[in-house]
Amino acid sequence: MNRREFLQLLAVAAAGGLALDSKSALAAADTGSLYDLPAFGNVSLLHFTDSHAQLLPIYFREPSVNLGVASMAGKPPHLVGEHLLKHYGIRPGTSEAHAFTYLDFEAAAKTYGKVGGFAHLSTLVKRVRASRPGSLLLDGGDTWQGSATALWTKGQDMVDACKLLGVDVMTGHWEFTYGAERVKEIVDKDLKGKMDFVAHNVKTNDFGDQVFDPYVIRPINGVPVAIIGQAFPYTPIANPRYMIPDWSFGIQDEHLQQMVNEARGKGAQVVVLLSHNGMDVDLKMASRVSGIDAILGGHTHDGVPAPVAVKNAGGQTLVTNAGSNGKFLGVLDFDVKNGKVAGWKYKLLPVFSNLLPADPAMDALIKQVRAPYESKLNEVLAVSDDLLYRRGNFNGTWDQLILDALMEVKGAQLAFSPGFRWGTTILPGEPITMEKLMDQTAITYPQTTVNDFTGQQIKDILEDVCDNLFNPDPYYQQGGDMVRVGGLTYTCNPNAPMGKRINDMRLNGKPVSASKKYKEAGWAPVGEGVTGEPIWEVVAQYLKAKKTIKGVKLNTPKLVGMAGNPGIA
Amino acid sequence: MNQFRRTFLKGAGAAGTVAVAVAAGLLKPTQVLAAEWNKAGFTATKLDEALKTIGGAGAAESKDILVKAPDIAENGAVVPVEIESKIPGTTSIALIIETNLNPLCSTYDFSNGALGYVSTRVKMAKSSKVRAIVKAGGKTYTAAKEVKVTIGGCGG
Numbered sequence: 209m210n211r212r213e214f215l216q217l218l219a220v221a222a223a224g225g226l227a228l229d230s231k232s233a234l235a236a237a238d239t240g241s242l243y244d245l246p247a248f249g250n251v252s253l254l255h256f257t258d259s260h261a262q263l264l265p266i267y268f269r270e271p272s273v274n275l276g277v278a279s280m281a282g283k284p285p286h287l288v289g290e291h292l293l294k295h296y297g298i299r300p301g302t303s304e305a306h307a308f309t310y311l312d313f314e315a316a317a318k319t320y321g322k323v324g325g326f327a328h329l330s331t332l333v334k335r336v337r338a339s340r341p342g343s344l345l346l347d348g349g350d351t352w353q354g355s356a357t358a359l360w361t362k363g364q365d366m367v368d369a370c371k372l373l374g375v376d377v378m379t380g381h382w383e384f385t386y387g388a389e390r391v392k393e394i395v396d397k398d399l400k401g402k403m404d405f406v407a408h409n410v411k412t413n414d415f416g417d418q419v420f421d422p423y424v425i426r427p428i429n430g431v432p433v434a435i436i437g438q439a440f441p442y443t444p445i446a447n448p449r450y451m452i453p454d455w456s457f458g459i460q461d462e463h464l465q466q467m468v469n470e471a472r473g474k475g476a477q478v479v480v481l482l483s484h485n486g487m488d489v490d491l492k493m494a495s496r497v498s499g500i501d502a503i504l505g506g507h508t509h510d511g512v513p514a515p516v517a518v519k520n521a522g523g524q525t526l527v528t529n530a531g532s533n534g535k536f537l538g539v540l541d542f543d544v545k546n547g548k549v550a551g552w553k554y555k556l557l558p559v560f561s562n563l564l565p566a567d568p569a570m571d572a573l574i575k576q577v578r579a580p581y582e583s584k585l586n587e588v589l590a591v592s593d594d595l596l597y598r599r600g601n602f603n604g605t606w607d608q609l610i611l612d613a614l615m616e617v618k619g620a621q622l623a624f625s626p627g628f629r630w631g632t633t634i635l636p637g638e639p640i641t642m643e644k645l646m647d648q649t650a651i652t653y654p655q656t657t658v659n660d661f662t663g664q665q666i667k668d669i670l671e672d673v674c675d676n677l678f679n680p681d682p683y684y685q686q687g688g689d690m691v692r693v694g695g696l697t698y699t700c701n702p703n704a705p706m707g708k709r710i711n712d713m714r715l716n717g718k719p720v721s722a723s724k725k726y727k728e729a730g731w732a733p734v735g736e737g738v739t740g741e742p743i744w745e746v747v748a749q750y751l752k753a754k755k756t757i758k759g760v761k762l763n764t765p766k767l768v769g770m771a772g773n774p775g776i777a
Numbered sequence: 778m779n780q781f782r783r784t785f786l787k788g789a790g791a792a793g794t795v796a797v798a799v800a801a802g803l804l805k806p807t808q809v810l811a812a813e814w815n816k817a818g819f820t821a822t823k824l825d826e827a828l829k830t831i832g833g834a835g836a837a838e839s840k841d842i843l844v845k846a847p848d849i850a851e852n853g854a855v856v857p858v859e860i861e862s863k864i865p866g867t868t869s870i871a872l873i874i875e876t877n878l879n880p881l882c883s884t885y886d887f888s889n890g891a892l893g894y895v896s897t898r899v900k901m902a903k904s905s906k907v908r909a910i911v912k913a914g915g916k917t918y919t920a921a922k923e924v925k926v927t928i929g930g931c932g933g
Contacts, residue, residue: 442849444852445849445850445851445927445929446929446930447930449851456857458847458848458851459848626930669928672927672928673928675925675927679925683848684848684923684925686927706904733930734929734930
């Protein structure tokens with residue numbers, strides 16, 4: 209048994225519940241193997257996405273439900289747990305198995321520690337760049353939103369952190385929820401001359417003018433590389449329209465093809481799309497648009513270990529997705545010969561905070577950003593005896609907690625909570641601080657609402673959101689998860705057409721009547737002028753009263769037709 | 778577009794494609810259209826009836842008609858739609874929103890060899906096929922694109 213095998217065995221034992229005292233033993237194993245990434249080729253792109261403003265290391269549980277339907281069934285990224293490990297040949301009980309799946313989450317999280325954190329990410333970026341001179345760092349967006357400090361500084365903490373991290377090019381989605389003026393202020397002042405914000409698919413409503421540069425061409429070791437930006441196409445639908453009233457988004461394949469051709473015409477030898485489409489949309493787009501070497505994707509928060517190669521009229525396009533919350537750094541190396549890509553290698557590196565020392569400069573910046581808010585951030589609201597997580601197609605324990613709080617505080621029969629995919633994880637025994645609550649709720653439209661909905665309206669809402677998740681054509685999907693539902697039980701048939709997926713809706717075991725009205729509580733209204741106390745106040749009130757959170761009962765629909773789907777545990 | 782042109786056009790009251798075409802004599806002016814107003818068609822509440830009034834029943838599917846519209850509408854009250862007919866001798870284009878209360882949305886006649894192209898904005902109550910009915914050389918052709926209208930929220 210060599211040293212590596214011994215250490216891996218140790219890791220397996222630890223993941224099995226055996227607490228490891230010596231983190232250095234583990235560190236020695238993984239720094240030697242995990243982060244030892246030999247340089248390849250002459251054009252390297254580093255990519256992270258959907259960090260959701262998590263400056264500090266966190267826990268993040270990958271989903272146990274990530275269903276694919278129609279042509280997407282059983283294909284990446286719709287593989288969870290053991291199905292994912294098997295597909296990619298990752299051995300159970302290893303650090304990578306922990307990074308990419310929910311398996312044995314609590315025990316493995318204790319063994320491997322927290323993930324991400326910009327100071328640790330910064331160390332990794334510097335290490336990878338040291339062996340790859342001239343490489344570019346790309347940020348796929350959802351960077352300025354997701355934490356208390358990001359909300360309170362209107363994204364400024366993240367803008368400063370990304371500049372220090374050395375981001376070269378970015379695109380966006382939640383960035384737009386600070387409003388058009390704030391986005392333009394940051395792009396025109398903070399980023400000017402330092403970072404390019406690219407989005408070919410954001411145009412003015414009136415004349416269809418580009419709001420941002422559609423792409424940039426940057427030389428890497430003498431090779432011109434075009435990076436085209438694809439902002440989240442459904443930003444004005446999934447998020448408040450009134451915040452960006454004059455801008456139009458959308459998918460725009462034809463325009464993308466024009467941009468690819470234009471960039472190639474200007475001499476670009478490598479063309480990549482920095483995308484916030486979500487992986488299913490990226491896979492379809494890759495089949496329709498030709499001349500793109502790779503789509504570096506985000507939005508759906510899928511940690512996909514290897515690219516999917518999609519055939520199209522121009523050859524093939526690699527499609528990746530790089531997870532979320534600062535947990536991963538994607539490294540794509542191209543070997544460019546005679547003006548075109550001759551070979552490639554890709555690795556999605558998990559960022560294990562214990563294995564990567566904090567970069568001192570980034571660490572100092574983060575401390576400085578947090579200093580004015582520390583007491584507010586650290587306020588303990590309750591202690592959780594449960595594992596609290598969000599990610600999953602239908603519900604997570606964190607969302608259930610939010611639903612329980614909404615129903616109790618507002619005296620509602622049922623509650624809705626948006627199917628957001630961001631939000632960190634709390635291990636049993638950890639305190640729920642104001643900061644952790646804000647990790648789930650920090651948005652610019654946090655109002656809570658109470659409505660009297662008829663049974664028919666409730667059904668229509670559930671059908672509408674469910675179609676955004678399970679429409680057989682990815683171009684009609686929005687990339688969020690199903691709206692979380694408290695108090696109401698239902699069955700869901702993802703394979704059915706819209707209007708027929710949601711059945712057998714019941715409250716307290718009694719069938720819901722189409723014409724009768726029910727009191728519903730919710731939050732995050734996309735309409736303008738809605739008032740109501742912020743969701744974090746409602747949940748904080750609930751948590752303070754409960755003091756200990758224990759036995760959160762997850763309400764998920766009964767699924768129909770999903771037996772054997774590898775997108776569910 | 779430069780800022781001067783934007784300001785100038787905004788000040789002048791931006792002219793849409795159709796208005797420009799009318800001014801150029803490629804579309805029939807409103808006064809003439811008024812006399813030929815297809816009241817039965819525009820007030821019909823059933824798709825079949827609306828189609829009948831414009832002779833659109835049994836139109837042949839054509840790949841030479843491009844219907845450009847968003848996959849999901851950003852705002853159902855103003856959905857941008859472009860229709861281009863590449864069929865030679867196109868004399869009219871009718872725009873139909875199949876699930877609207879009054880499915881027939883607008884009709885355009887083309888004369889003097891005008892390019893069969895229309896850019897407009899339509900109101901959509903709910904998800905629907907946006908259908909173009911094109912007349913050319915005495916025959917009728919059609920093409921459609923699905924546009925989803927959703928309640929929004931809950932994304933990402």
